[in-house]
Amino acid sequence: MLPQDRAEKILTLGQAGWSVRAIADQLGHSPQTIRDYLNGRTTPGLRAPRPSLLTDPLADYCRQRLAEDPHLRPSTLFNEVTELGFQGSRATFYRELSRRLPSLSSHGPSRPQEDLPQDLPGMSHPSVHTHQHAPVLPRPVAPITGEALTSYLTRLAHANHLTLTEVLAVLPSWFSTKINNRDDRAQHHMLIPATAKALHALAHLATTTSASLARALPAFGAVDTHSPVRATTACHRCTARRGVHQPVPVHLPAHQKICTRHGIWLSDADQPHLDLAACPEIITAQRRANRLLRHCTPQQLMSAHLVVAKMIPPWPSSPAGVPFHWRHRLLILQTANHRLGIATDHDAYIDAAKYPDAIALAATMLTPSHPHGIEQDSLAKPSRSPRQRQL
Numbered sequence: 001m002l003p004q005d006r007a008e009k010i011l012t013l014g015q016a017g018w019s020v021r022a023i024a025d026q027l028g029h030s031p032q033t034i035r036d037y038l039n040g041r042t043t044p045g046l047r048a049p050r051p052s053l054l055t056d057p058l059a060d061y062c063r064q065r066l067a068e069d070p071h072l073r074p075s076t077l078f079n080e081v082t083e084l085g086f087q088g089s090r091a092t093f094y095r096e097l098s099r100r101l102p103s104l105s106s107h108g109p110s111r112p113q114e115d116l117p118q119d120l121p122g123m124s125h126p127s128v129h130t131h132q133h134a135p136v137l138p139r140p141v142a143p144i145t146g147e148a149l150t151s152y153l154t155r156l157a158h159a160n161h162l163t164l165t166e167v168l169a170v171l172p173s174w175f176s177t178k179i180n181n182r183d184d185r186a187q188h189h190m191l192i193p194a195t196a197k198a199l200h201a202l203a204h205l206a207t208t209t210s211a212s213l214a215r216a217l218p219a220f221g222a223v224d225t226h227s228p229v230r231a232t233t234a235c236h237r238c239t240a241r242r243g244v245h246q247p248v249p250v251h252l253p254a255h256q257k258i259c260t261r262h263g264i265w266l267s268d269a270d271q272p273h274l275d276l277a278a279c280p281e282i283i284t285a286q287r288r289a290n291r292l293l294r295h296c297t298p299q300q301l302m303s304a305h306l307v308v309a310k311m312i313p314p315w316p317s318s319p320a321g322v323p324f325h326w327r328h329r330l331l332i333l334q335t336a337n338h339r340l341g342i343a344t345d346h347d348a349y350i351d352a353a354k355y356p357d358a359i360a361l362a363a364t365m366l367t368p369s370h371p372h373g374i375e376q377d378s379l380a381k382p383s384r385s386p387r388q389r390q391l
């Protein structure tokens with residue numbers, strides 16, 4: 001940047017009718033510098049903004065992650081984008097995220113107390129409940145994988161003709177604190193010491209094992225917390241097999257879009273699930289995506305998915321191409337699901353219809369050196385570790 005008086009001199013000479021070349025010769029700067037000031041691309045006294053470290057693909061990634069997991073903690077998102085190649089500090093990330101996604105600033109990255117439970121009464125006191133005196137509920141309830149703690153406790157209460165409050169009253173205060181928190185996956189340091197005791201108390205009350213509760217419920221922090229997850233509801237056919245007929249809110253691995261056993265598209269939390277039976281290639285694509293994860297991280301897969309989804313042609317190039325185009329699949333999906341009483345105007349239809357094309361393209365993108373796609377080489381060791389690959 002030039003000194004302000006020098007920059008103003010350029011403007012004065014320009015207004016006086018001097019040519020770019022004449023000003024450049026007179027002041028000893030390049031013609032391009034002179035042009036930048038005369039055209040207003042550079043303003044005297046203002047430093048040109050530094051390019052954002054949060055690139056468009058990374059910003060898209062953040063937008064997608066916050067849409068599919070509304071309670072996603074900014075610190076978790078920071079770790080994910082760092083793995084994808086973001087090179088700024090945590091503070092830079094929060095600042096650029098607020099600038100790129102301004103709608104977040106009210107509830108997102110700027111809150112320094114993000115992980116604090118809302119209240120911690122009694123957390124420092126030893127629990128008064130011991131196994132010898134704690135009640136046991138007559139009807140056991142099995143947890144659903146990824147289920148929110150509130151959902152599990154409510155189902156447990158209702159199965160035993162109790163209210164949630166009545167169940168909480170016989171459990172350690174850890175549970176009340178945990179479900180008052182916005183996101184029961186957050187492992188606050190003041191709650192962690194009491195987690196094992198809480199887990200055993202619930203297992204005892206519900207006549208189940210601590211291991212199965214810890215495996216299924218993210219609230220206990222035993223599930224892998226490094227892989228990104230998204231908020232959805234459990235596959236209704238999976239839950240129906242276990243006698244559960246109401247929607248069960250769960251957090252699933254973020255790349256897992258489909259229950260491959262039942263061929264159900266698990267839409268984001270506010271959209272209906274779709275039956276994929278009429279389009280088996282979508283179910284096959286989920287299996288292909290799972291295989292891709294042998295060679296890349298979930299973050300890399302999701303980021304690649306976002307990039308390639310924009311590259312998929314919106315319309316077939318010719319009438320002959322119609323049967324192979326995703327719009328054809330979209331129509332089949334809409335028709336089949338409309339018969340099941342599901343409205344046809346949800347984004348989930350487009351996401352599902354594009355999914356096989358997107359995964360095929362993502363496979364190519366994630367293994368640019370391999371012409372046949374990553375999974376055909378599944379026996380070979382990856383040449384680089386996933387963390388070294390940058391998108």
Ligand SMILES: [Zn+2]
Binds near residue numbers: 235236238239263264
């Ligand atoms: Zn299922």
